[in-house]
Amino acid sequence: MRYFVEFSYFGKNYHGWQKQPNAISVQQVLEDTFSTFFRKSIDLVGAGRTDAGVHAKQMFAHFDGEPIEDIPNALHRLNSFLPDDIAVHHILQVNDEAHARFDAVSRTYEYWVVENKNPFYIDAAYYLKNQPDVEAMNEAAAMLLDYQDFECFSKSNTDVKTYICHLEKAVWERKDDQLVFTITADRFLRNMVRAVVGTLLEVGKGKWTKADVKSVINSKDRSKAGPSVPAKGLYLTSVLYPDKIYK
Numbered sequence: 001m002r003y004f005v006e007f008s009y010f011g012k013n014y015h016g017w018q019k020q021p022n023a024i025s026v027q028q029v030l031e032d033t034f035s036t037f038f039r040k041s042i043d044l045v046g047a048g049r050t051d052a053g054v055h056a057k058q059m060f061a062h063f064d065g066e067p068i069e070d071i072p073n074a075l076h077r078l079n080s081f082l083p084d085d086i087a088v089h090h091i092l093q094v095n096d097e098a099h100a101r102f103d104a105v106s107r108t109y110e111y112w113v114v115e116n117k118n119p120f121y122i123d124a125a126y127y128l129k130n131q132p133d134v135e136a137m138n139e140a141a142a143m144l145l146d147y148q149d150f151e152c153f154s155k156s157n158t159d160v161k162t163y164i165c166h167l168e169k170a171v172w173e174r175k176d177d178q179l180v181f182t183i184t185a186d187r188f189l190r191n192m193v194r195a196v197v198g199t200l201l202e203v204g205k206g207k208w209t210k211a212d213v214k215s216v217i218n219s220k221d222r223s224k225a226g227p228s229v230p231a232k233g234l235y236l237t238s239v240l241y242p243d244k245i246y247k
Contacts, residue, residue, distance in 0.1 A: 053231030132204025
């Protein structure tokens with residue numbers, strides 16, 4: 001029987017989602033906890049990767065196991081075993097062919113910037129000392145929706161077969177004391193969002209124009225794009241699936 005698990009985590013203490021031989025990951029902690037609770041080896045297949053230090057407000061993974069008779073009790077006990085920076089929210093029965101990664105139709109990330117020094121955001125947002133030109137950044141961000149090949153924003157030496165991503169949204173908004181960049185697409189390349197944000201901030205600082213960003217995208221060269229902003233400001237906020245996968 002296949003289940004989807006919905007969870008969240010604060011990524012400061014982890015080297016990303018994916019298991020690694022010599023570093024602690026969210027996947028490893030969850031698999032160890034699930035295996036202990038269900039008293040059998042549990043393998044979790046995540047909706048995607050997040051890099052070291054990146055957070056997730058909503059993340060999904062699937063696993064196979066025996067029928068779970070009391071899901072609310074299972075959630076309560078799993079959360080009692082998990083560290084404070086990881087929480088499991090839902091366990092949902094899905095079709096046996098449902099896949100947490102391949103069936104996702106869209107993913108949304110937010111990047112948080114603060115413009116005033118705030119100790120409560122030290123591990124949760126990027127402190128930018130000078131106020132950027134948000135209107136100029138939004139003009140450049142809107143232009144991204146006209147493109148599909150984002151090789152210029154991809155981490156070098158990756159094993160991806162295509163750099164094509166279909167963007168639905170890319171916008172900067174002021175929310176309370178934060179400047180938040182929200183971006184939605186069917187898929188993202190490794191390090192893509194942090195590179196996009198770094199590039200748009202170059203526009204916000206007045207160093208680049210919208211035309212410069214066009215040249216970067218057309219170059220397909222990561223070295224031409226802006227610097228990657230720190231991981232601590234990045235949040236995976238939503239992963240959407242078609243209703244047909246659920247039982």
